[in-house]
Amino acid sequence: xxxxxxxxxxxxxxxxxxSVSKDLxxxxxxxxxxxxxxxxxxxxxxxQTLGLTNDLQKLAHHEPLFISIDQEGGRVSRLPAxxxxxxxxxxxxxxxxxxxTYAAAAATATELRxxxxxxxxxxxLDLNTNSENPIIGDRAFGATPTQVSTxxxxxxxxxxxxxxxxxxxxxxxxxxxxxxxHKELPVVTASLGRLREMELRPxxxxxxxxxxxxxxxxxxxxxxxxxxxxxxxxxILTGLxxxxxxxxxxxxxxxxxxxxxxxxxxxxxxxxxxxLAGADVLLICKxxxxxxxxxxxxxxxxxxxxxxxxxxxxxxQRIAKTKERFLHPYDPPAPGAVKExxxxxxxxxxxxxxxxxxxxxxxxxx
Numbered sequence: 001x002x003x004x005x006x007x008x009x010x011x012x013x014x015x016x017x018x019s020v021s022k023d024l025x026x027x028x029x030x031x032x033x034x035x036x037x038x039x040x041x042x043x044x045x046x047x048q049t050l051g052l053t054n055d056l057q058k059l060a061h062h063e064p065l066f067i068s069i070d071q072e073g074g075r076v077s078r079l080p081a082x083x084x085x086x087x088x089x090x091x092x093x094x095x096x097x098x099x100x101t102y103a104a105a106a107a108t109a110t111e112l113r114x115x116x117x118x119x120x121x122x123x124x125l126d127l128n129t130n131s132e133n134p135i136i137g138d139r140a141f142g143a144t145p146t147q148v149s150t151x152x153x154x155x156x157x158x159x160x161x162x163x164x165x166x167x168x169x170x171x172x173x174x175x176x177x178x179x180x181x182h183k184e185l186p187v188v189t190a191s192l193g194r195l196r197e198m199e200l201r202p203x204x205x206x207x208x209x210x211x212x213x214x215x216x217x218x219x220x221x222x223x224x225x226x227x228x229x230x231x232x233x234x235x236i237l238t239g240l241x242x243x244x245x246x247x248x249x250x251x252x253x254x255x256x257x258x259x260x261x262x263x264x265x266x267x268x269x270x271x272x273x274x275x276l277a278g279a280d281v282l283l284i285c286k287x288x289x290x291x292x293x294x295x296x297x298x299x300x301x302x303x304x305x306x307x308x309x310x311x312x313x314x315x316x317q318r319i320a321k322t323k324e325r326f327l328h329p330y331d332p333p334a335p336g337a338v339k340e341x342x343x344x345x346x347x348x349x350x351x352x353x354x355x356x357x358x359x360x361x362x363x364x365x366x
Contacts, residue, residue: 001062006312007299008032009319010275012066012252014285018044020055027288028059031295034319035066037285038117039078046082046115046342047335053116054332063323064330066165066281068119071108072139083111084347087354089124089155090138093147094358098154101141104354105158107347112164114341116333118326119165121215121252123155125202126175135180143175145201152202156211165326167252168206170217171241172230173199181218181260185229192223204245212322213250214241216279218260228277229260232270237278250322251278255285256294268297275307280315 001009012035015024027033036056043049053067069078074088086092086104095101105123112120127148128140141151152168159166172195177186190199203214216231224240225233231253241247256262256270265273271282271294282298284291301307 003302004030004299005032005061006316007295007302008061009034009063009316010280010282010298010312011035011291011295012037012068012281012283013291014039015288016041016286018042018048019052020059023288025059027291031292032061033065033291033295034063035068035119035281037068037070037121037283039070039285040080043078043080045080046111046338049080049115049117050333050335050338057116057330057332063320064118064327066119066323066327067117068121068165068167069112069117070121071112072122072124073104073108074138076139079111082343084108084343084351086351087358088138089141089151090128091354091358092151093141094361095354096147096151096361097357098150100350100354100357101151101154102158103350105155106162107158107350109159109162109164111342111347113162114333114337118163119167119213120159121167121169122159123152123166123168124170125149125152125168125206126170126173127198127202128175129198130176130178132178133175135177135182136175140175145198148202149205152206153209156206156209160210160212160326163326165212165322167213167215168203168211169215170219170254171203171214172217172221172224172236173203174217174219175199177219181254182258183260185218185220185260185264187220187222189222195221195223200245203241207245207247207249211247211249212326213252213281214247215252215254216274218254218258228273231256231261231279232265232273232277234277242278248318250280250318252281253279253283255283257284257286257290267294270294271297272301272306275301275315276311280318
């Protein structure tokens with residue numbers, strides 16, 4: 001690969017509209033990003049989703065694209081009507097069943113793979129420990145590290161057993177915040193001891209059991225790094241996640257356009273700092289100009305030695321290994337699988353079982 005193609009592999013980008021535009025073709029052809037992320041703005045139906053992912057993969061160079069989505073269930077669901085939409089993690093936490101949690105993740109993975117989506121930016125491994133948290137809440141399985149560890153791993157297994165890459169988020173923990181990192185930079189003042197006892201345990205458990213990817217939190221943890229939020233912190237991404245927790249998979253940033261980052265750093269600086277901190281894949285979800293600026297900045301930083309060649313190659317090897325594990329051999333999904341698997345009666349019955357189990361357990365607690 002050329003240097004431009006190597007740098008492209010480090011990026012996952014979002015775009016507008018339900019089809020591949022001429023502008024997107026141009027961007028993909030020039031900068032060769034290694035992945036894309038899909039949102040509700042891109043998706044209209046199961047059949048259209050399959051057509052879109054097939055068209056995107058035709059633009060790939062050398063390696064298939066990561067095609068990702070935030071399909072946690074509940075309020076963080078991007079899929080359109082026709083898919084089986086499971087309830088938020090808190091409902092699965094109420095069921096407190098590894099079997100149901102695994103089954104929901106497996107069903108989600110089956111439907112995602114049927115339409116060509118190979119990465120789910122889930123599960124949330126944060127603890128719901130702060131009632132004033134505006135962003136996590138019912139996205140978490142619960143408030144205890146034991147429950148989140150157990151059900152988080154069941155979700156990871158359900159996804160990855162069915163060839164969909166799981167992504168634990170938001171490292172090292174977004175549950176104990178009172179602000180939303182989409183809007184501003186949250187601060188968690190917990191001590192390292194508290195983080196090890198609570199927030200880090202679900203991540204550590206998942207890492208020990210084969211989690212493929214981790215997403216960073218745009219949160220400042222002064223006990224770990226007084227200056228930089230986790231996404232930009234070498235101490236957190238390399239010192240803690242890589243060296244202490246022995247994570248060998250992919251580190252993805254959360255969207256670098258979020259205000260927790262963009263209010264304090266330009267996109268070029270943020271991209272370089274995140275990569276040097278230890279991130280492998282840089283996520284920029286919307287703005288084409290920012291995507292181009294970040295890719296140019298990384299390219300130039302490699303050329304002038306700001307980013308060592310060995311650092312670039314280490315991330316490329318992790319990306320290639322993950323694609324080999326989950327995306328190879330690549331075959332476009334068959335259209336017939338959409339009708340057979342998406343929104344199937346089996347998945348609808350599972351959804352009903354989860355709802356009834358949750359309701360029954362809630363009544364039993366009254």
